[in-house]
Amino acid sequence: MIGQATYTLAFYFLAAASVLLALAVVNERKLLRAAVALMGVLTVSAGLYAMLGAEFLAGVQVLVYVGGIVVLIVFAIMLTRSAELLEDRPDKLRSALGAVLSIGFLGSVVWVLKSSTFALPAAAPLAPHDDAREIGVLLLNYTSTGYVLPFEIISLLLLAAVIGGIVVARKTAPAEQPFTSGGDLAGEADFEVPRTQHDEAETGVRQ
Amino acid sequence: MNALTQALANQTPGLNHWLVLSTVLFSIGLYGLLTRRNAVGILMAVEVMLNSAALNFVVFNYFVTPGAFDGQIMAIFVIAVAAAEVVVGMAIFVAMFRLRHSVDVNRIDTLKH
Numbered sequence: 017m018i019g020q021a022t023y024t025l026a027f028y029f030l031a032a033a034s035v036l037l038a039l040a041v042v043n044e045r046k047l048l049r050a051a052v053a054l055m056g057v058l059t060v061s062a063g064l065y066a067m068l069g070a071e072f073l074a075g076v077q078v079l080v081y082v083g084g085i086v087v088l089i090v091f092a093i094m095l096t097r098s099a100e101l102l103e104d105r106p107d108k109l110r111s112a113l114g115a116v117l118s119i120g121f122l123g124s125v126v127w128v129l130k131s132s133t134f135a136l137p138a139a140a141p142l143a144p145h146d147d148a149r150e151i152g153v154l155l156l157n158y159t160s161t162g163y164v165l166p167f168e169i170i171s172l173l174l175l176a177a178v179i180g181g182i183v184v185a186r187k188t189a190p191a192e193q194p195f196t197s198g199g200d201l202a203g204e205a206d207f208e209v210p211r212t213q214h215d216e217a218e219t220g221v222r223q
Numbered sequence: 224m225n226a227l228t229q230a231l232a233n234q235t236p237g238l239n240h241w242l243v244l245s246t247v248l249f250s251i252g253l254y255g256l257l258t259r260r261n262a263v264g265i266l267m268a269v270e271v272m273l274n275s276a277a278l279n280f281v282v283f284n285y286f287v288t289p290g291a292f293d294g295q296i297m298a299i300f301v302i303a304v305a306a307a308e309v310v311v312g313m314a315i316f317v318a319m320f321r322l323r324h325s326v327d328v329n330r331i332d333t334l335k336h
Contacts, residue, residue, distance in 0.1 A: 017229065018228060021228045023236075024234050034244070038271050041267055042251055042271070047263060047267075057248075061278060064244075065281055076299060080302050085309050092266070095320065096317065096320040098326065103264065106260065111258050114254045114258040117253065118250040122246055122250040130239075147292060150292045154296055173304070176307075177308075180310075181311055181313065185318055
């Protein structure tokens with residue numbers, strides 16, 4: 017009984033924390049603070065996953081989301097100099113429209129939830145155990161119930177995202193390069209990217 | 224005290240509590256998506272929304288198919304896709320900032336002119 021009471025308390029505590037932190041993410045005018053609040057939302061979500069018996073997923077959440085994605089977002093804030101600026105408050109029309117749309121969405125979904133019943137199994141949900149092993153087996157299972165194909169496709173997606181990220185964020189856009197391989201294909205060093213006029217002008221502005 | 228513990232133990236959150244929580248988080252993310260002007264802020268709001276969707280998968284996994292792991296695997300895929308999205312988003316913002324010296328989405332309107 018004590019365990020169940022603690023579970024209830026933990027749920028409401030984590031739920032309140034994640035909602036408040038999410039509000040900070042969308043309302044905070046300093047973006048770095050919003051990023052810290054986002055880190056809090058994701059950490060609290062890891063706690064919620066652990067409450068749902070998904071310990072492995074909670075670990076993945078902390079490692080990938082909190083450790084990787086939030087750091088990338090902080091890099092994005094720094095590189096675009098958003099940390100120095102206070103973001104403008106959204107004007108009245110914009111925030112009213114956003115509030116109406118999101119509260120309307122919330123209301124309609126809650127209404128649908130109230131009027132629907134889910135086919136829950138009769139027994140109380142039993143906590144799954146040994147989930148890291150089970151998930152690993154499922155991810156590499158190549159029968160019709162396994163997920164090996166999405167697993168491989170997601171690795172291709174990540175590779176494409178990494179290459180795309182490098183190409184897009186490169187110092188010179190590909191269109192500005194002379195119409196050659198740009199040294200990428202030949203063995204020549206491609207660290208010496210030819211500096212174009214645009215490049216010069218831009219560094220002048222930046223400094 | 225004992226009565227309070229009993230009352231709390233009888234109020235264990237059910238499926239609908241969890242679903243309402245993730246809907247609230249999703250709505251907050253939607254609000255941020257619609258009102259933020261900085262592109263990185265929009266990206267953070269999208270992260271909140273993706274996170275609430277992943278939470279939904281895990282909740283249904285726990286309540287509807289206890290003992291199975293498909294919902295958790297979907298959540299892992301959501302996390303992987305979010306990572307890819309953030310990498311590309313960051314690259315685009317850096318390129319945009321280099322070109323326009325701003326990531327204010329109200330000023331990125333080249334396609335309109």
